[in-house]
Amino acid sequence: MTNSSPSPLVSPTSSRSVTETVNGSHKFVIQGYSLAKGMGIGKHIASDNFTVGGYQWAIYFYPDGKNPEDNSAYVSVFIALANEGTDVRALFELTLLDQSGKGKHKVHSHFDRSLESGPYTLKYRGSMWGYKRFFRRAMLETSDYLKDDCLKINCTVGVVVSAIDCSRLHSIQVPESDIGAHFGMLLDNAESSDITFDVAGEKFPAHKLVLAARSPIFRSKFFDELEEDKQEIIISDLEPKVFKAMLHFIYRDTLTEDVDVDVATPSSSCMSSVSDTLTAKLLAAADRYGLERLRLMCGSHLCKDISVNSVAKILSLADEHHATELKAVCLRFAAENLAAVMRSDGFEYLKENCPSLQSELLKTVAGCEEDCSSGGKSRSVWAQLSDGGDTNGRRVRQRT
Template sequence: MALEAEAPMLAAAAPPTTSRSVTETVNGSHCFEIKGYSLAKGMGIGKHIASDNFTIGGYQWAIYFYPDGKNPEDNSTYVSVFISLASDGADVRALFELTLLDQSGKGKHKVHSHFDRSLASGPYTLKYRGSMWGYKRFFRRSHLETSDYLKDDCLKINCTVGVVVSSIDRPILNSIRVPESNIGTHFGMLLENMEGSDITFDVWGEKFHAHKLVLAARSSVFRSELFDGVGENKQEIVVDDLEPAVFKALLYFIYTDNLPEDEKSVTSCSGLRNNVSTFQEILEG
């Protein structure tokens, strides 16, 4: 059997990695009940009643209700409703919805929603504590006082906030610690013990036992020799172009990716000097 030089094997490419940016909203809502509306009315333009602070998306918020309106130009014609950032923030981006609840049970709530316009205008940005989003002309006061939104001198305002957050979605890494590879040691023991060997090489009268699948996986020369249709039935192959020490070193490298410890004695033999290009290219592979 003649062993021909093989082209160096290319190093395996690192597997591709992936990541994904996920932008979504952290949503929450708060219902603000205002009892004694008739007493609050007349407190003055620009004066407000504030809800208790509530937390959504890691920030505190509050609802501001202006019974006589926020804008002096409207002359108390409208009530105003706003949502205010009640904690320190740096460019907090959010979507909002303010709803005046219908207390008649008909479900005809008055809704002002930024969620519906988000695709066109994007989230609203609040840059500091006290920044607000809402409506100066939320509802005409004369209509409010004769509507189903006012019951027993009580109003109910619901506010929904969707704080925009972004994160990087990474694959979950395997939490099991993977030990360092020792496959070469195991295959070396397989060669040394000859367990399960199914092919024998006669090299100048010296016998070497090996495994067809290991040889075929590591060398196209052996794969062709052993699995070409005829070679599958071979149990012994005669090698007459390599010295036993060189062939032993070759087998050792195929199984372990290393030269044997006595490599100096191997490299001094005439057989390796005569086949240095073949052996060198296998080592580089």
């Protein structure tokens, strides 16, 4: 007797039915209402046809009413299917506009009652939905809905449609955008370059349109300033490696790999080492050339290097180069680790070079104190000062 092997499992499939409404609106203005009165019960003024959900619709206004039993005491308003169709399901809303500016419109809406009664089904061309007693005529003629012998009616139609979502097995995967790679090749090959930058003797060919699209400073320099069309520009305020990294971002929308390896060296005072990193210099370049996204990317990268010894210098860099998000992170870190930060060389740097930042730090400290008093987990910064805080102690919130 042979054992039959089990049938291989077939991957499950799925589908989803989605029923929704395709909505559209039409505004119908009835000018000369008084002249339309007396045209006869059951006779209407029709709006122009309008299309919603693939069907033609029209608004019918009956100035003498549609129902003979009402003896013209009411005006009637209906929405009609104006082209061929069978069992068209839809929701409707009719709004008589208040023309006094008070916004007290008269609304008859089927949308609000759809859960109770479901959509209305129109069987054939000429089928209608609406109200025989839409508004009492005597009241209408003395109301704010009638102004300068004019009525305004808004109509909204929601045609019900159903569809089946395709199974995921039939979906098409779209890869991530590679536009940066293509623009990067343009930079690497210097193909069709129309401008060259001289940075400390090193030449960098580039494209004016690309630079202008990314930087408002370059855009102004190339297209707004009334000066001769230069083919070469000397850059004296950036190092070649910084300018190269900036071009890399402009074309590829990423940071160069050199940013990841060029980090501040740990030291007791890492004041100079933070400023000397490529990231810090690139932050300055981003500020100078109006590259907001690059400024955010540099700020995000510098956040990883925040410590008790480095926070003061990174804070001063953030303030100098208008990196508001990075500045906020530095202020919060310094406030939460105030005792240790005040013993660092960086704090002395702040006292001597950035006195305004000290007052901002005090405001942040006050905010931290409020968090503590409201039940937050942060330890009081003033408690840190009263019993001491060690740069290497557990009270300090070191970067993880």
